[in-house]
Amino acid sequence: xxxxxxxxxxxxxxxxxxxxxxxxxxxxxxxxxxxxxxxxxxxxxxxxxxxxxxxxxxxxxxxxxxxxxxxxxxxxxxxxxxxxxxxxxxxxxxxxxxxxxxxxxxxxxxxxxxxxxxxxxxxxxxxxxxxxxxxxxxxxxxxxxxxxxxxxxxxxxxxxxxxxxxxxxxxxxxxxxxxxxxxxxxxxxxxxxxxxxxxxxxxxxxxxxxxxxxxxxxxxxxxxxxxxxxxxxxxxxxxxxxxxxxxxxxxxxxxxxxxxxxxxxxxxxxxxxxxxxxxxxxxxxxxxxxxxxxxxxxxxxxxxxxxxxxxxxxxxxxxxxxxxxxxxxxxxxxxxxxxxxxxxxxxxxxxxxxxxxxxxxxxxxxxxxxxxxxxxxxxxxxxxxxxxxxxxxxxxxxxxxxxxxxxxxxxxxxxxxxxxxxxxxxxxxxxxxxxxxxxxxxxxxxxxxxxxxxxxxxxxxxxxxxxxxxxxxxxxxxxxxxxxxxxxxxxxxxxxxxxxxxxxxxxxxxxxxxxxxxxxxxxxxxxxxxxxxxxxxx
Amino acid sequence: xxxxxxxxxxxxxxxxxxxxxxxxxxxxxxxxxxxxxxxxxxxxxxxxxxxxxxxxxxxxxxxxxxxxxxxxxxxxxxxxxxxxxxxxxxxxxxxxxxxxxxxxxxxxxxxxxxxxxxxxxxxxxxxxxxxxxxxxxxxxxxxxxxxxxxxxxxxxxxxxxxxxxxxxxxxxxxxxxxxxxxxxxxxxxxxxxxxxxxxxxxxxxxxxxxxxxxxxxxxxxxxxxxxxxxxxxxxxxxxxxxxxxxxxxxxxxxxxxxxxxxxxxxxxxxxxxxxxxxxxxxxxxxxxxxxxxxxxxxxxxxxxxxxxxxxxxxxxxxxxxxxxxx
Numbered sequence: 001x002x003x004x005x006x007x008x009x010x011x012x013x014x015x016x017x018x019x020x021x022x023x024x025x026x027x028x029x030x031x032x033x034x035x036x037x038x039x040x041x042x043x044x045x046x047x048x049x050x051x052x053x054x055x056x057x058x059x060x061x062x063x064x065x066x067x068x069x070x071x072x073x074x075x076x077x078x079x080x081x082x083x084x085x086x087x088x089x090x091x092x093x094x095x096x097x098x099x100x101x102x103x104x105x106x107x108x109x110x111x112x113x114x115x116x117x118x119x120x121x122x123x124x125x126x127x128x129x130x131x132x133x134x135x136x137x138x139x140x141x142x143x144x145x146x147x148x149x150x151x152x153x154x155x156x157x158x159x160x161x162x163x164x165x166x167x168x169x170x171x172x173x174x175x176x177x178x179x180x181x182x183x184x185x186x187x188x189x190x191x192x193x194x195x196x197x198x199x200x201x202x203x204x205x206x207x208x209x210x211x212x213x214x215x216x217x218x219x220x221x222x223x224x225x226x227x228x229x230x231x232x233x234x235x236x237x238x239x240x241x242x243x244x245x246x247x248x249x250x251x252x253x254x255x256x257x258x259x260x261x262x263x264x265x266x267x268x269x270x271x272x273x274x275x276x277x278x279x280x281x282x283x284x285x286x287x288x289x290x291x292x293x294x295x296x297x298x299x300x301x302x303x304x305x306x307x308x309x310x311x312x313x314x315x316x317x318x319x320x321x322x323x324x325x326x327x328x329x330x331x332x333x334x335x336x337x338x339x340x341x342x343x344x345x346x347x348x349x350x351x352x353x354x355x356x357x358x359x360x361x362x363x364x365x366x367x368x369x370x371x372x373x374x375x376x377x378x379x380x381x382x383x384x385x386x387x388x389x390x391x392x393x394x395x396x397x398x399x400x401x402x403x404x405x406x407x408x409x410x411x412x413x414x415x416x417x418x419x420x421x422x423x424x425x426x427x428x429x430x431x432x433x434x435x436x437x438x439x440x441x442x443x444x445x446x447x448x449x450x451x452x453x454x455x456x457x458x459x460x461x462x463x464x465x466x467x468x469x470x471x472x473x474x475x476x477x478x479x480x481x482x483x484x485x486x487x488x489x490x491x492x493x494x495x496x497x498x499x500x501x502x503x504x505x506x507x508x509x510x511x512x513x514x515x516x517x518x519x520x521x522x523x524x525x526x527x528x529x530x531x532x533x534x535x536x537x538x
Numbered sequence: 539x540x541x542x543x544x545x546x547x548x549x550x551x552x553x554x555x556x557x558x559x560x561x562x563x564x565x566x567x568x569x570x571x572x573x574x575x576x577x578x579x580x581x582x583x584x585x586x587x588x589x590x591x592x593x594x595x596x597x598x599x600x601x602x603x604x605x606x607x608x609x610x611x612x613x614x615x616x617x618x619x620x621x622x623x624x625x626x627x628x629x630x631x632x633x634x635x636x637x638x639x640x641x642x643x644x645x646x647x648x649x650x651x652x653x654x655x656x657x658x659x660x661x662x663x664x665x666x667x668x669x670x671x672x673x674x675x676x677x678x679x680x681x682x683x684x685x686x687x688x689x690x691x692x693x694x695x696x697x698x699x700x701x702x703x704x705x706x707x708x709x710x711x712x713x714x715x716x717x718x719x720x721x722x723x724x725x726x727x728x729x730x731x732x733x734x735x736x737x738x739x740x741x742x743x744x745x746x747x748x749x750x751x752x753x754x755x756x757x758x759x760x761x762x763x764x765x766x767x768x769x770x771x772x773x774x775x776x777x778x779x780x781x782x783x784x785x786x787x788x789x790x791x792x793x794x795x796x797x798x799x800x801x802x803x804x805x806x807x808x809x810x811x812x813x814x815x816x817x818x819x820x821x822x823x824x825x826x827x828x829x830x831x832x833x834x835x836x837x838x839x840x841x842x843x844x845x846x847x848x849x850x851x852x853x854x855x856x857x858x859x860x861x862x863x864x
Contacts, residue, residue, distance in 0.1 A: 109765065
C-alpha cells in the first residue's frame with residue numbers, strides 16, 4: 001500500500017517525555033518520531049513501562065499528571081500542538097482526536113447515562129444539537145452490534161457488561177467523526193471470546209469512517225488484526241517500524257524476534273496415572289449464587305493441569321474449594337485418595353503445607369512492609385519449624401532456586417520488579433515443601449518476555465522436585481507452553497478434561513471450539529478469516 | 539417497591555431502634571448521677587422521712603425499669619412529662635410541662651442553626667469547589683489557612699473577638715442576642731448576627747475541606763482523565779464529572795455539622811446570652827430536673843439520627859448503582 005499520495009495527519013518529531021518518580025525527573029520517551037497519514041492505523045507495541053501510553057497521549061498534546069513533554073514537535077493537521085494553548089487543544093480533544101481507554105468500566109463516569117457521555121463532546125463543540133447527536137449515537141450503537149441499540153444508551157455504566165462498555169466507548173470516540181482515534185489497550189481487560197467481537201466492531205467502524213488510529217497494545221496477535229503498520233517501543237526508544245505483514249514475517253531486530261518466540265515455548269505432554277487431587281461432584285456457591293455445578297477434576301502427580309475458561313466460569317472458585325477457602329455445598333476433595341476436610345480451619349498443618357497457592361497480583365499477595373527474608377521465612381518457620389541460621393540458609397537456597405541470590409534478603413516488595421515479585425511468591429510457595437501448587441493467572445499481569453522466564457522456571461522446578469501444578473489461566477498460549485492436561489470450564493461446569501493434544505485438536509465441543517477459535521493468531525488475516533467462517537456458520 | 543424506598547424504610551427502622559437504645563442509655567446514665575431532686579430541693583438538713591415522702595410524690599421510689607417504661611411509653615404518645623422545678627418542699631406545685639419549657643428554646647436553637655446553615659453550607663460548598671478547582675493556587679492556600687485558623691480558636695474566643703470588633707470598636711451588631719417570642723423576624727436576624735457568624739466560622743472549615751478533599755480524591759479517576767480528553771474544561775470536569783460522585787461524603791459531613799449546631803452550641807449561647815436549648819439542659823442538669831434533661835438528650839439524639847438519615851438518603855439517591863440496580 002502506498003502512503004505517499006495521502007496527506008499527513010499527524011507528525012511527531014523527536015518526542016521526549018519526562019516522568020517524575022523517586023523525587024526526580026526521568027526520561028521515559030527518548031526521542032521517538034511518528035508519521036501518520038489520513039485513514040492509516042498504526043500499531044504501537046511494547047512491554048508495560050515501555051512508554052506506549054505516554055507516547056500515545058502525547059499525540060493529543062496531553063501529558064498525565066507527573067509527566068511532561070519536554071521537547072519535540074507535534075503537528076496535527078498543520079497545527080502545532082506543542083505551542084498550542086490548553087484551550088485550543090481542548091477544542092481538538094473529543095472532536096477531532098478521540099481517546100479510547102483501557103478499562104471501560106473505570107473510564108465511564110458512574111453518575112451519568114451512557115448516551116449522555118457518548119454525545120458529550122459532540123454537543124459541546126456544537127457539531128450537532130443534542131437530538132441529532134443522540135440519534136446518531138443510536139445508529140453507532142447499532143453498527144457496533146450492541147444489543148437493544150435504541151435504549152442501551154439510557155443505561156448507566158454499571159448496568160452493562162465490560163465488552164459492551166468498550167463498544168459504547170468506541171461509539172463515544174466515533175460520535176464527532178474524529179480524524180484520529182487513540183486506542184489505549186482497549187481489549188486487554190476482556191475475555192478472548194468478547195475480545196473478538198469488540199475487535200471486529202472497532203475495525204469495522206474505523207474503516208467505515210476512514211479515521212486514522214493509533215492502536216496501543218502489548219498483544220502482537222491483536223495488533224496484527226488492526227494495524228497497517230507496527231512500531232515497536234522498548235525502554236522509551238523505537239526498536240523498529242514496518243508494515244504489519246513484513247514485521248510479522250521478517251522481524252529485523254533481536255528484541256522483536258524475542259517477542260515472537262514466546263509463543264513457541266511448548267512443553268511435551270506426559271500422561272500421569274497417579275492422581276494426587278480429585279474434585280468429586282463438587283457444588284459450590286457464594287451466598288445464593290451457585291458458581292460450581294457438579295465439577296469433577298482429576299490432577300495427576302507431577303504434571304500440569306491447565307484450567308481454562310472466561311471470567312466467571314468458576315476457575316478460581318475451584319481453586320478456592322481445593323485450598324479450603326470455600327467450603328463446597330456438595331461433593332468432596334480427595335488428596336492422595338483421602339478426603340480432605342472442606343474448611344481450612346479443620347485441616348492440619350500436614351495437610352496444609354502440601355497444597356500451596358500463587359496469585360495473579362504478586363503486589364497484593366505480599367505484605368509490603370515485610371522483607372523478602374520474612375516473606376519466604378514465614379512458611380519455613382510455621383510448617384517446618386526452621387529458625388535462625390537454618391532458616392536463613394534455607395531462604396538463600398530457595399532464592400537460588402528461583403534464580404535470585406542472597407542480596408535480595410533485605411529487599412521490600414516495593415523494591416522488586418513485577419517478575420521478581422512473582423518469583424518471590426513462587427519461592428514462598430516452595431518454602432512450604434508442597435506437593436501441588438495452584439497458580440491462579442500468575443503470568444497474566446506480566447509482559448510476554450517475563451512471562452516466558454517465569455514459565456520456564458516453573459517447568460524446571462517441576463522437573464527437579466516432581467511438583468504438580470494446577471494452572472488457572474485464560475491465555476491459550478500459556479496453556480500450550482506449560483500444560484499436560486487441560487480442563488475447559490464454562491459457567492461453573494467442566495466442559496471437558498483431557499490431554500493437551502486431545503483437547504487442542506478437533507473435534508471440539510461447541511464451547512471449546514468458540515474459545516480456541518477466539519484466541520488471536522499472528523496472522524493479519526486471522527480476524528477476517530474467522531469472521532468469514534463464523535458468518536458462514538450462522 | 540423500588541429498592542430505594544425499601545432502603546429508606548430500612549434505615550428509618552434502624553434509626554428508631556438506635557433512638558430506643560439511646561433512650562435506655564440516657565435513662566441509665568441519669569440513674570447513675572449522684573444525688574437526686576429530692577435532696578437537691580430539700581437541702582442537706584431535710585429529714586429522711588420528708589425526702590422519702592417527696593420522692594414518693596414524684597414517683598422516684600418506684601424501681602428504675604418501671605419508671606423507664608412509664609417514661610418511654612409517655613414519650614411515644616408525645617407526652618414528655620412534667621418538669622420537677624416549680625415544686626417546692628412545701629407542696630406547692632407551680633411546675634410546667636416539659637414540652638412547654640422545651641418548645642420555645644428548641645425553636646430558638648433551630649432558628650439559630652437554620653440561620654447559620656443558610657450562611658455556612660453554601661459558603662463551604664462554594665469555597666470547597668473553588669479551592670478544588672484552583673488547587674495549590676494562592677487562593678486555595680489562603681482559604682485553607684484562614685478557615686483552619688478560624689476552627690483552631692475556641693468558640694468563645696472567636697465570639698469575644700467578634701464582639702470586640704463588630705460590637706465594641708465598630709458598633710455594627712448588638713453583643714447580646716436576647717430575644718423572645720415577641721421579637722419581629724428582622725430584629726431577630728439582626729440580633730442573632732454575631733452568634734450565627736461565630737458558628738459559621740466554627741463549622742465552615744470542616745465542610746469546606748471535606749468538599750475539597752472529596753472532589754480532589756476523584757480527580758485521579760480514569761473517567762476524569764477521559765472527560766479531559768473529551769475536551770471538558772476545568773470547571774466542567776469538576777462540576778459535571780467529579781461533584782455528582784462526591785455528594786455522599788459531602789452530605790455526611792454537612793449532616794454532622796448541622797447536628798453540632800443543634801446540640802453543641804451551649805458555649806456560644808452563654809456568651810451571647812441566647813435562650814437556646816443548650817442552656818436549658820445545663821440548667822436542668824444542675825437542678826437535677828430529670829424529665830427536662832431526658833427530653834433534651836432525646837431531642838439531641840433524634841437530631842443526630844434524622845440528619846444522618848438524610849445524609850444516607852442523599853448518598854443513596856446520588857449513587858446510580860443504588861438508584862438503578864442492574
